[in-house]
Amino acid sequence: MSRRVQQPAMETSPPDLQDEDVLSGAGEGDEVMEEVEEQEGYTSSTPTSSLTWISWFCSLPGHDYFCEVAEDFIEDDFNLTGLNSMVPFWKEAMEMVLDVEPDEDSAKIIPDVSLVEASAELLYGLVHQRYILTRAGLQAMAEKYEAGVFGSCPRVYCMSCNVVPCGRSDLPGVDTVKLYCPNCNDIYIPPSSRFQGVDGAFFGTTFAHLFFQSYRELLPAPFWKPPSSSGSLSPSRSPRSVTGSNSSQGTTPFVNPNPHGGQKRAAGKVYVARIYGFKVNERAKCGPRMQWMRLRPESPEELDYVDWRGRWIDDEDDQYDDDEDGEAEEDRHMEDFDPDPAADDDDDDEEEEEEEEDVRGSRRGLEGVQADAYGRPQPPSGGSRVKVVRQLVSV
Amino acid sequence: MLRHAVEDASTGSDSDYSNSWISWFLSSKGNEYFCEVEEDYILDRFNLTGLNTEVEHYVQALDLITDNLDDEYLEELRGSLDIQARLLYGLIHARWIVTARGLQKMLEKYKKADFGRCPRVLCLSQPLLPVGLTDVPYEKSVKLYCGRCEDLYSPKSSRHGSIDGAYFGTSFPHLLFLVYPSLIPPKSGPSDLGRPPAANSAEEAAARRRVRQREELADGSGEGLGEGISTAAVALRADRYRPRIFGFQVNEIAKLQRWQEAVRDRQVARLEALENPP
Numbered sequence: 001m002s003r004r005v006q007q008p009a010m011e012t013s014p015p016d017l018q019d020e021d022v023l024s025g026a027g028e029g030d031e032v033m034e035e036v037e038e039q040e041g042y043t044s045s046t047p048t049s050s051l052t053w054i055s056w057f058c059s060l061p062g063h064d065y066f067c068e069v070a071e072d073f074i075e076d077d078f079n080l081t082g083l084n085s086m087v088p089f090w091k092e093a094m095e096m097v098l099d100v101e102p103d104e105d106s107a108k109i110i111p112d113v114s115l116v117e118a119s120a121e122l123l124y125g126l127v128h129q130r131y132i133l134t135r136a137g138l139q140a141m142a143e144k145y146e147a148g149v150f151g152s153c154p155r156v157y158c159m160s161c162n163v164v165p166c167g168r169s170d171l172p173g174v175d176t177v178k179l180y181c182p183n184c185n186d187i188y189i190p191p192s193s194r195f196q197g198v199d200g201a202f203f204g205t206t207f208a209h210l211f212f213q214s215y216r217e218l219l220p221a222p223f224w225k226p227p228s229s230s231g232s233l234s235p236s237r238s239p240r241s242v243t244g245s246n247s248s249q250g251t252t253p254f255v256n257p258n259p260h261g262g263q264k265r266a267a268g269k270v271y272v273a274r275i276y277g278f279k280v281n282e283r284a285k286c287g288p289r290m291q292w293m294r295l296r297p298e299s300p301e302e303l304d305y306v307d308w309r310g311r312w313i314d315d316e317d318d319q320y321d322d323d324e325d326g327e328a329e330e331d332r333h334m335e336d337f338d339p340d341p342a343a344d345d346d347d348d349d350e351e352e353e354e355e356e357e358d359v360r361g362s363r364r365g366l367e368g369v370q371a372d373a374y375g376r377p378q379p380p381s382g383g384s385r386v387k388v389v390r391q392l393v394s395v
Numbered sequence: 396m397l398r399h400a401v402e403d404a405s406t407g408s409d410s411d412y413s414n415s416w417i418s419w420f421l422s423s424k425g426n427e428y429f430c431e432v433e434e435d436y437i438l439d440r441f442n443l444t445g446l447n448t449e450v451e452h453y454v455q456a457l458d459l460i461t462d463n464l465d466d467e468y469l470e471e472l473r474g475s476l477d478i479q480a481r482l483l484y485g486l487i488h489a490r491w492i493v494t495a496r497g498l499q500k501m502l503e504k505y506k507k508a509d510f511g512r513c514p515r516v517l518c519l520s521q522p523l524l525p526v527g528l529t530d531v532p533y534e535k536s537v538k539l540y541c542g543r544c545e546d547l548y549s550p551k552s553s554r555h556g557s558i559d560g561a562y563f564g565t566s567f568p569h570l571l572f573l574v575y576p577s578l579i580p581p582k583s584g585p586s587d588l589g590r591p592p593a594a595n596s597a598e599e600a601a602a603r604r605r606v607r608q609r610e611e612l613a614d615g616s617g618e619g620l621g622e623g624i625s626t627a628a629v630a631l632r633a634d635r636y637r638p639r640i641f642g643f644q645v646n647e648i649a650k651l652q653r654w655q656e657a658v659r660d661r662q663v664a665r666l667e668a669l670e671n672p673p
Contacts, residue, residue, distance in 0.1 A: 222651035286572035290545035292659035
């Protein structure tokens with residue numbers, strides 16, 4: 001059924017031209033005689049006939065995140081594979097989305113137009129999920145992204161990094177749309193309740209990440225170096241400035257050595273809780289526990305200090321072991337653990353993998369390196385800094 | 396808008412003398428984050444030490460917020476005095492909410508989620524607490540602190556986004572959790588205040604065991620009984636969002652997340668070693 005509807009569009013002019021034909025009411029696309037009737041049927045189903053259903057749908061309040069799916073994408077059956085089993089009143093929904101006048105006989109069968117409207121919305125949403133993964137769809141969403149249509153990250157230290165819509169499931173009816181921030185790699189609830197009715201599946205789980213893989217200049221890099229204490233405005237304070245535009249701030253253009261990674265300077269500051277100006281020590285019950293989640297290494301190489309299982313690679317630990325100063329060791333009860341780095345090599349044994357995570361963790365940690373205020377491994381020279389942190393009062 | 400507010404204030408106090416300046420201030424739109432500072436606290440000049448240099452027309456502003464201002468001054472200074480009174484109230488408020496009674500008042504508001512809820516999806520609508528980034532007025536607007544992800548968020552509404560952060564101070568939320576350690580939110584599970592979270596089947600067995608221990612200890616512990624709580628390993632329970640493309644993790648992000656989790660594991664190990672000296 002649906003195929004019959006699509007035929008004229010596929011064989012004649014591009015959809016946008018076709019619409020103009022329709023709106024002028026002339027039915028000029030009559031190169032092929034059998035299709036004249038259906039051509040004339042192309043009128044908008046919405047009251048304001050100057051709009052197509054798609055642009056009307058996208059202009060509804062709460063539908064700001066949707067981009068307009070090209071009609072020829074919807075008309076290509078291949079792109080709809082599998083959807084007809086998910087959408088009730090498939091044919092009618094297709095007709096509504098594509099602004100085709102419904103058949104006389106089918107109109108009687110439908111008990112309620114609102115049912116078709118819901119189906120049309122579902123159909124459009126699911127097609128939209130697929131469309132925004134195509135080159136044209138990504139392009140359309142990139143324009144919306146740069147215009148800030150999706151809003152910015154509510155996290156203070158993401159410095160208003162723009163976000164993209166994202167679903168938590170690819171199946172409809174599971175969860176509403178969320179917003180993904182590429183800077184903190186986290187998802188947020190849209191600030192306005194009008195998005196509470198938008199299904200996350202209409203954007204899908206893949207789009208947000210494929211988007212940033214496709215537009216790497218918009219993706220913040222995974223490492224961040226705190227700006228030097230020269231007092232100048234740090235580059236991270238202007239997250240919108242893309243690579244290369246930093247020259248005004250007197251810094252070198254930002255380069256991520258990983259060509260497949262993010263090419264934008266990240267906003268890497270992490271919040272540190274303070275009471276009367278003193279950092280809350282991690283030894284306190286209410287001490288910081290979650291800074292790791294927002295932390296970035298200072299250089300891209302540091303990412304390689306952790307192996308694929310999420311463990312620190314030995315060499316690094318040993319190196320830091322040597323530089324560890326006595327005072328830090330003292331309060332870590334180092335003497336009860338074998339300080340000999342050679343005893344550590346069992347970490348690479350496959351048998352050890354079964355070992356409980358926490359046991360492994362504690363051994364790692366104790367042999368582990370100096371850490372700065374965030375628990376970030378410090379270069380050897382950072383030892384003195386650690387002492388300072390350790391001495392801070394846990395109020 | 397300010398003028399409207401001032402008129403409201405004057406008409407309010409004219410028509411209804413039971414309405415104090417403070418209750419008018421608290422009930423006006425946009426001031427939902429503030430709690431009531433007890434009059435005794437304001438009247439004790441010791442608590443106001445140093446504020447006279449911060450606030451112009453200090454004496455009149457103080458009289459205004461304690462409803463002791465002569466009408467002649469009210470006519471004379473109106474607009475500017477209202478601003479100064481707000482500033483003074485805000486600065487007193489910042490000091491008040493870190494006192495025992497102030498913490499309690501803010502705690503009630505926290506339990507009602509008057510400060511909003513965390514926008515982070517995996518924080519499961521954890522109630523937030525207001526915090527400033529500086530204690531100096533006119534520098535930074537108020538931010539919201541989530542005790543679950545321990546991060547800062549901007550208020551959703553611009554009404555709240557324009558409140559001075561110094562009216563809450565940098566210490567308040569952290570002091571609250573220091574005083575009431577049993578109120579430190581769980582890192583996963585429902586955000587129901589004070590109630591221990593249900594065990595999440597998806598968690599690592601080791602993490603679950605640790606947290607269960609913690610919960611047993613936390614159960615029935617009120618104020619001052621937080622000694623038994625261990626928060627060393629709570630970070631292991633935190634849920635993370637894992638970006639995926641067609642089901643596959645994104646390389647660079649996965650790498651960063653592994654690194655972050657290694658930092659976390661190291662901290663957990665460090666803290667556990669401190670708690671259980673061999």
